[in-house]
Amino acid sequence: MTEPEHPLPSPEPPADPGARPEAGPAEGPEPPGGPDAFSAVLGNATLLGLGYLLVRRPHWALAAAGAALALVALIALFPHVTAWRVLLGLVWAGAVVHAWWLTRRPGGTPVPPPAPGGAAPPRWRTRVLTGACVLLVALAWLRLDAWAITRDAEAAHTAGDCDRALASLRWLLPAHGIAHGPAADRGVQQRQACELLTAALSDPDPAAAAEKLERYLAEPGALWDGAGPERAELLLDTVVARAREQEAAGEALGGHGPAVAAVEDAFTQLARTLEDAPGQSGRVGAVAESFLSSLDGMAPCRAREIDGWLLAQDWEDPALARVMEPQAEQAPVRMFDCAEALASVRPEEGAGAHQEFLAAHPEHPLAARSAESLIATEEYCAHPAAFPAAPAYEGEGPHAMRVSGLDPEEYGFPDSWRADTVEETVLVVCVQGPERGSFQRTCAYEPGEDQLLLPFSGSTDVDFYASAFTLQAYELHSGELVEEYTEEIGDPCPEELEYESYFLDIVPGEYDSDYSAADVRGMFDRLMD
Secondary structure (H helix, E strand, C coil), rough: CCCCCCCCCCCCCCCCCCCCCCCCCCCCCCCCCCCCHHHHHHHCCCCCCHHHHHHCCCCHHHEEEEEEHHHHHHHHHHCCCHHHHHHHHHHHHHHHHHHHHHHHHCCCCCCCCCCCCCCCHHHHHHHHHHHHHHHHHHHHHEEEEEEEHHHHHHHHCCCCCCHHHHHEEEHHHHHHHHCCCHHHHHHHHHHHHHHHHHHHHHHCHHHHHHHHHHHHHHHCCCCCCCCHHHHHHHHHHHHHHHHHHHCCCCCCCCCCCCHHHHHHHHHHHHHHHHHHHHHHHHHHHHHHHHHHHHHHCCCHHHHHHHHHHHHCCCCCHHHHHHHCCCCCHHHHHHHHHHHHHHHHCCHHHHHHHHHHHHHCCCCCCCCCHHHHHHHCCCCCCCCCCCCCCCCCCCCCCCCCCCECCCCCCCCCCCCEEEEECCCCCCEEEEEEEEEEEEEEEEEEEEECCCECCCCCCCEEEEEEECCCCEEEEEECCCCCCEEEEEEEEEEEECCCCCCCCCCHHHHHHHEEEEEEHHHHHHHCCCHHH
């Protein structure tokens, strides 16, 4: 029996009413194959490589994040180096462009679709989260950058390198103030202080530069400890330069007030620096030592008052006290030289200077020369001073003396009364006179052959007066006045009256009695006993 050419289909089994239908293909649009360009670009704009992660490029993400973090670290360490910021900008721009290019090119690798039963996240959510990351990263970057800029500027400023500090601070923008206000405020203060410091250090006029440094030190952003010694050095340089100008103009013996005021200001600044910045003690000592050495080349009268002020101070800090030690030997020499220079042109001022020298340095090796100069100018009694090496005025006489106001040799003073050196001198005696003393007597004189007389007069009466001398005797050993008295001498009514006439030979009605050398020597007897 033959089978049919077209077999009939087998009958299907009856359907199970409780069975579930087989799942068919899902209806509707397919899920997206990857993120949109905007999300990828935003992700890479974070500098963390998030855009690469969205397009499944983990190696690119790691490379981008590593490069960005390395450059951020370099910028944090060296904010003043422009190259790091330029490279970071190039890395950021390259990552952004690359993310856009990856999402737009046809051969890009799509993000796998979600697992069965899952749902793709909405694009707005991806964009919002990525944008939030951008803002957070930008805020973090600005805070880190503000901190790095101010930290580097402060380090450079503290070291005195304001060029580097300003190079860092130029990157400080208003956006940094929004992200990190305190750091930005410090940066503004740093910039103002550094600009003033740079202007001061570049000013060729020392006085103007010192004034700018004073303003810099008052700035809240001032950090350089070297500004104090620098200002002091400028002030002292001004003093030295001014002294040289005055000496060149022939004013070597002029006044010194302004110079001393500047020196006082400078050393006050040095002392304040040692209190505030002990680490600057070496620089402070160098500035002081340099100035003190310059005093040796200055005219002695210009250095004298400066020395006097320096030696009168109580230098508590060892850095200044150690530098001042040589002054104890050098200052007296300059003081003596000044007194000698003054004595040669203005004896009275020179005597006052020698008096000051002997009062300040009575035991100095130059004290003998100073006492000799003071006595030689015959100004000793106006400016008495002690010379302890001289013998004391005590015991039996005679007491060797130096006399001013008359010439002992002219009046035959004994050698035992006269001192040749200050080491032998017991007394310094100043004689004032002769002046007209008291009335002695009246004597009548007959006229000579050519004498003119009043009519009907046979003689002329002449009133005789003594000659008065005032003596002041100082003990050279102590500089104290030991005797002061007035002596009147003169022998009235000589047999012949000698006088000078110019027009008419008329006998004078008053006459100062003549005195002898013995009379003059007699005035000193009380001092020699």
